[in-house]
Amino acid sequence: MATRRQRTERRADALSKERIVAAAVELLDAAGEGGLTFRVLTERLETGPGAIYWHVANKGELLVAATDAVVAAALAGEPAGSPHSPRDGIRAVALGLFDAIDEHPWLTTQLSVQLSRNPRGPVTPRIFESIGRQVRALGVPEGDWFTATSVLVHYILGAAGQNAANGRALGPDVDRAEFLDAVSTAWEDLDPDEYPFARAVADQMREHDDRAQFLAGIDLVLIGITARHRLGG
Amino acid sequence: MATRRQRTERRADALSKERIVAAAVELLDAAGEGGLTFRVLTERLETGPGAIYWHVANKGELLVAATDAVVAAALAGEPAGSPHSPRDGIRAVALGLFDAIDEHPWLTTQLSVQLSRNPRGPVTPRIFESIGRQVRALGVPEGDWFTATSVLVHYILGAAGQNAANGRALGPDVDRAEFLDAVSTAWEDLDPDEYPFARAVADQMREHDDRAQFLAGIDLVLIGITARHRLGG
DNA sequence: ACCTGAACACCGTTCAAGT
DNA sequence: ACCTGAACACCGTTCAAGT
Secondary structure, three states, rough: OOOOOOOOOOOOOOHHHHHHHHHHHHHHHHOOOOOOHHHHHHHOEEEOHHHHHHHHOOOOHHHHHHHHHHHHHHOOOOOOOOOOOOOHHHHHHHHHHHHHHHOOOOOOHHHHHHHOOOOOOHHHHHHHHHHHHHHHOOOOOOOHHHHHHHHHHHHHHHHHHHHHHHHHHHHHHHOOOOOOOOOHHHOOOOOOOOOHHHHHHHHHHOOHHHHOOOOOOOHHHHHHHHHHHHOOO | OOOOOOOOOOOOOOOOHHHHHHHHHHHHHHOHHHOOOOOHHHHHHHHHHHHHHHHOOOOOHHHHHHHHHHHHHHHHHOOOOOOOHHHHHHHHHHHHHHHHHOOOOHHHHHHHHHHHHOOOHHHHHHHHHHHHHHHHOOOHHHHHHHHHHHHHHHHHHHHHHHHHHHHOOOOOOOOHHHHHHHHHHHOOOOOOOOOOHHHHHHHHOOOOOOHHHHHHHHHHHHHHHHHHOOHHH
């Protein structure tokens, strides 16, 4: 039986789930959550909706795939046996996610939705694994693994999401200093009796360094994680 | 000039923003995010869309108001000068939010969206205030207020959201034990080389007590917050 | 097996018109 | 001042039909 190869590809730029996901990420990056639409996706890919639905079950699956693609890329820089200490490993993973969320602000909502409603999808285990591995390497007793990892994951995603919003909240014409100043002012104008703390803390928001602030939070958690069993928890 | 009262109300059940928001909360509770629609809202309130738009600018404002109403109610139990210690105060606020999110799972997404995209809205300062006040009472140095409060807030909302999803993820016909078992099994089936941590931790998910787990995370953070300046931060 | 594109049911929002 | 309801532009999804 002679070897018979497929003579020609259907078309040079054949559709595939990967190409669709890549286009989806581009649209999300360019215009946020609302920018991903089957109409503009079909235009961009020069097809009809039916073609996309042949590769992808629905919009939800597309969003999961887009999220996972971006998160996987962000975490790819951290191979299993990295040279640095577990603490530095955690900082590296945290900053990787921080930057990814800053570059792709639509991740904020997607990660929140997928961590809660979609724990069997690819995203949740991927994130827990990358953090949890370092927690284990830290020497935390097994009973604390889940708690410690949860605290880290939720803080990382929450704080990174808040930071990302500062960056582009009101479009590219409003820069972040301007935006933070407006928020800070709004908090200072709150009722003094009802919001003493918010008012007191408002000024710190104005000129803080986000990465430093973010890492300070990570360190606070790391102290809690290690102090706990060092004290004999 | 004789006292002349308004003779009659327009209609006994006149529309108001409060009534609209209350109806919105009911719809969200009954059918989740997708359950809130201007069509069903107008049916429920026996009006047309124009009537609602006279009281509310758009759907976003309606969601902000619904979120704030529920969160405010959840935090109302904690007046300024409560009798207990700051630690117990934090636990109480945390559990109040935990339960609110459990009862209104749609809060998970809304709080994530509003904390990041909407820091000038009513919800973000309200939550930061209720936690931050107790952090201050803990004796934390002022420079750490924002960091400590952020860690607590993000952990509380993230972990509570994940818990709420366990409750009703697949409708009322699937109970939580069944759901957790399915997630746990899915994690155990992951690739052993890529996901050693997720596999190791999967079994703990199966029969854990959520409130205990949640409070363990709070305590871990509290240790970090206090150990930090006790060690001379 | 893979793609086309018209059609369907639905959505948030607007607005001229009424009281 | 407050409400009515038809209309608009848009959305995700389906499906008979093509190659």
